[in-house]
Amino acid sequence: MSETSTAPQQEPAILEEEPRERVPWWQRFVTGSSTWIGLILVGLIVVFSALEYTSFVSSSNARNIATDAAVLLVLAVGMTYVIITAGIDLSVGAVLVFSGVVAAKLMNSVGGNNWGTILIGLVASLAAGLAWGTLNGFLVAKAKIPALIVTLGTLGMALGAALLITGGVDEREVPTKLIDTIGTGRVFNQVPYLVIIAFSVAIVFGIVLAMTRFGRNTYAIGSNEEAARRAGIAVDRHLIKVYALSGVLAGLAGFMNVARFATTTIGGHNTDNLQAIAAVVIGGTSLFGGIGTVLGSVFGVFIPAVLQNGFVIIGVQPFWQQVAVGAVLIGAVYLDQLRRRSVQNR
Amino acid sequence: MAEPLLEARGIVKNFGRVHALRGANFTVNSGEVVALVGDNGAGKSTLVKTLAGVLAPDAGEILFEGRPVAIHTPLEARALGIETVYQDLALAADLDPAANLFMGREVLRGGVLGKLGFLDKREMHRRADEAFKTLGIGLQDSSAPVANMSGGQRQGVAVSRAVTWASKVVFMDEPTAALGVVQTRHVLDLIRRVREQGLSVVLISHNMPEVFEVADRIEVLRLGERVAQFKTSDTTMEAVVGAMTGAIAQEAA
Amino acid sequence: MNEINSIRRERDQMSRKSTRGLRVLLAAGLSLAVAVGAGCGGGNNNNSTSGGGGSAQGKKLTLIAGVKGDEFYITMNCGAQAEAKKEGVSLNFQGPDQFDASLQTPIVNAVAAKKPDAILIAPTDTKAMYAPIKQAESNGSKIVLVDTTLDNASVAVSQIASDNLGGGKTAADTLAKLIGGKGKVFVNNVKPGISTTDLRAKGFQEGAKAAGLQYIGQQYNQDDPAKAASITKAIIAKNPDLKGIFATNLFGAEGTASALKEAGLLGKVKIVGFDAGPKQVRDLKEGLVQALIAQRPAQIGQLGVQQAVAALTDKPVKSKIATGFVSITKDNLSQNQNALYKASC
Numbered sequence: 001m002s003e004t005s006t007a008p009q010q011e012p013a014i015l016e017e018e019p020r021e022r023v024p025w026w027q028r029f030v031t032g033s034s035t036w037i038g039l040i041l042v043g044l045i046v047v048f049s050a051l052e053y054t055s056f057v058s059s060s061n062a063r064n065i066a067t068d069a070a071v072l073l074v075l076a077v078g079m080t081y082v083i084i085t086a087g088i089d090l091s092v093g094a095v096l097v098f099s100g101v102v103a104a105k106l107m108n109s110v111g112g113n114n115w116g117t118i119l120i121g122l123v124a125s126l127a128a129g130l131a132w133g134t135l136n137g138f139l140v141a142k143a144k145i146p147a148l149i150v151t152l153g154t155l156g157m158a159l160g161a162a163l164l165i166t167g168g169v170d171e172r173e174v175p176t177k178l179i180d181t182i183g184t185g186r187v188f189n190q191v192p193y194l195v196i197i198a199f200s201v202a203i204v205f206g207i208v209l210a211m212t213r214f215g216r217n218t219y220a221i222g223s224n225e226e227a228a229r230r231a232g233i234a235v236d237r238h239l240i241k242v243y244a245l246s247g248v249l250a251g252l253a254g255f256m257n258v259a260r261f262a263t264t265t266i267g268g269h270n271t272d273n274l275q276a277i278a279a280v281v282i283g284g285t286s287l288f289g290g291i292g293t294v295l296g297s298v299f300g301v302f303i304p305a306v307l308q309n310g311f312v313i314i315g316v317q318p319f320w321q322q323v324a325v326g327a328v329l330i331g332a333v334y335l336d337q338l339r340r341r342s343v344q345n346r
Numbered sequence: 347m348a349e350p351l352l353e354a355r356g357i358v359k360n361f362g363r364v365h366a367l368r369g370a371n372f373t374v375n376s377g378e379v380v381a382l383v384g385d386n387g388a389g390k391s392t393l394v395k396t397l398a399g400v401l402a403p404d405a406g407e408i409l410f411e412g413r414p415v416a417i418h419t420p421l422e423a424r425a426l427g428i429e430t431v432y433q434d435l436a437l438a439a440d441l442d443p444a445a446n447l448f449m450g451r452e453v454l455r456g457g458v459l460g461k462l463g464f465l466d467k468r469e470m471h472r473r474a475d476e477a478f479k480t481l482g483i484g485l486q487d488s489s490a491p492v493a494n495m496s497g498g499q500r501q502g503v504a505v506s507r508a509v510t511w512a513s514k515v516v517f518m519d520e521p522t523a524a525l526g527v528v529q530t531r532h533v534l535d536l537i538r539r540v541r542e543q544g545l546s547v548v549l550i551s552h553n554m555p556e557v558f559e560v561a562d563r564i565e566v567l568r569l570g571e572r573v574a575q576f577k578t579s580d581t582t583m584e585a586v587v588g589a590m591t592g593a594i595a596q597e598a599a
Numbered sequence: 600m601n602e603i604n605s606i607r608r609e610r611d612q613m614s615r616k617s618t619r620g621l622r623v624l625l626a627a628g629l630s631l632a633v634a635v636g637a638g639c640g641g642g643n644n645n646n647s648t649s650g651g652g653g654s655a656q657g658k659k660l661t662l663i664a665g666v667k668g669d670e671f672y673i674t675m676n677c678g679a680q681a682e683a684k685k686e687g688v689s690l691n692f693q694g695p696d697q698f699d700a701s702l703q704t705p706i707v708n709a710v711a712a713k714k715p716d717a718i719l720i721a722p723t724d725t726k727a728m729y730a731p732i733k734q735a736e737s738n739g740s741k742i743v744l745v746d747t748t749l750d751n752a753s754v755a756v757s758q759i760a761s762d763n764l765g766g767g768k769t770a771a772d773t774l775a776k777l778i779g780g781k782g783k784v785f786v787n788n789v790k791p792g793i794s795t796t797d798l799r800a801k802g803f804q805e806g807a808k809a810a811g812l813q814y815i816g817q818q819y820n821q822d823d824p825a826k827a828a829s830i831t832k833a834i835i836a837k838n839p840d841l842k843g844i845f846a847t848n849l850f851g852a853e854g855t856a857s858a859l860k861e862a863g864l865l866g867k868v869k870i871v872g873f874d875a876g877p878k879q880v881r882d883l884k885e886g887l888v889q890a891l892i893a894q895r896p897a898q899i900g901q902l903g904v905q906q907a908v909a910a911l912t913d914k915p916v917k918s919k920i921a922t923g924f925v926s927i928t929k930d931n932l933s934q935n936q937n938a939l940y941k942a943s944c
Binding site: 289 | 435467
């Protein structure tokens, strides 16, 4: 085999190299997309701790940040899957509200202040979320309507349905047992149940995404849907499952929300969808699909949460907070893009 | 003469008002490399996609080892032992080569974990590395996404995938179109090696020298129909090009 | 020759990659510093200390509004800042983007971490805000509830609010006079679970009945002027003979007025609004709104700081203070300039 000196391409011939050792897992972790974002989060924590040690660094403050972020974290896990398939789900905030409404109404009509009632509420919440999610998935996969439009539509429908059921008035009676245990209770008097639920969801679905066939098919569809189809993956069915998952998690988030605030907060959660998307994107997931991790989304949820907490503690004027949070978000994503481009440059 | 391995008769495929295939015929025999040639728009890719189960023909029949079959999905084509290297490679750029190799056919862990769908990534990497080694494809980092690789390496991965899984026929749609001199040479060697393993290869190509180098037979498609069949050793490039452009018409329909 | 080139190329790539890593780290550090610097530099509400005696000197207070951009709370902050300066304490101002308990809670939590000596807060939900406020109180901060209150107010040393029930009644009486003593009236309310607006709506309903008006109901605009506007348009479409509307807060009044302006019902349907922000005063001058029931937010802020200081210096604290109203019309506008709300101190 002789190399022609006039060959236009200079890459070494495919033949000539032995395939090298696989890059060890720890090296892949260090150069992984979520690692940099994690470092930025650590950096923020370090900076705020240095500026206001006594206030910022305390178990109660850490607990509060985690509790405040718990509901959004659950939403972000579902959104990670959806965005990896190059889709999007704008309906999560509305499904959250709707599921909370259904759970609250059902628990109150059943009555009682025991685990049985609470379980009914939970099942109702998850079922409501599953229903909306499946509808989203079906319209995206089978009817081939763009996800942006579909989920915008279900956003309106879910919110409207919630307003219809409640007459526009928040359901403010919730079994006190629910509030005292899941809503505000703690394990070993240290870690709130809400935080445990949120992190359990993150761990379970993070593992599924990274290590199972379901997760890999998600990446494949997002990276090249046609290739996945040709490889024999049941793409339509998978997409329905992914959107259904996002819906179920929004349902769980709705239940957690009702447990915490003891009211359905119909008028709120307007920006939950954008916050979840921002968290997922900060965490290194590409809006074009095929790339992303749940771990990154966890970091992505905590960066704005730590920022807001830190800024309030430092005493920044409220309006500056928003400016700074927006700037840091753009900065974090830009840095990640730099890193990614440096790996790809050949 | 033994019956053909794969035969398509009278395939019709329309896309709206575009008649891509107008009763096309095609034949592949066991253990041979047959080139499917034709000018742009002749219908080569469409014919291949029909036989690969990606497109459903509007009319016509397909015979596999003498019996009529229906190939409605890529899975059905695979079940018959037919694999395809598409012109666009159909690789997921963000996944690594092993993941691409095993796409849709992942290896699961044993026991309970396997039933839950857990992947055996180590095993898949091992087998993928073996497959690449056998076919002489060197990858610097087989756990990096395919997007980071050169065109030639990506081609190698796509070909490895088809060759690893195929048990009867491999279709290759313009495999050397984007490659340089050295890599083209390598793909052609690969095709010969595949034939040595007992598989048939259908090579779609514009490149006459390449075709004459590896193909045993040549079938010419023009305007959606087969217009000629040649044995490579018995013909010339001029004759083939003539059939492609319509100067010579050998087959009635 | 080619080998040497490829080695050189590899070395270049590697060194580019390592400096790239360094550059990325530097960029990260810099952007952090900038963001934090921007934060730290800002804030004219950070410290206001001056002379003034007593052991309250140097104490740190925080005022948490119900929502950030609302002139009612801004005016309250102005009054509070002035009093803080007099007393020699520092007052920090915070607030959520929307009047929502799930948005106010993280802010209360962060403020609680700072353990200020006292927190003045307008809770956005009578129930949901109890837990975070209680946690702040357990950390040692004295709590003063300003404007809105909690169902369980035991966590606070003092509650200061307008007499909203009376305010609602006053609004009903004012509207009755404007529409000639009879006709259909409607309430454009915020959302249930806010103590102040709940009471105002209740007071209005009772007052309207007493005055012989036909009360056709209330709807909730979720503290969104756009929603308030669309509710108004829908109600008018359904009841073309509607005579008067009572809007229970600032955003509600804004939305109602703009809807009437678009519908060309200037002056035909009478509005009585709560709160006297700059836009509402403009509407009053233009005749869109006929009367504004102004609270005294600056006074609430001032009293809030006073009670907090009293609690911190072991002086007697008044557990409940009701502040009053001013009924402002076009005619008496010039005399009531200092009752108007400010957009900035």
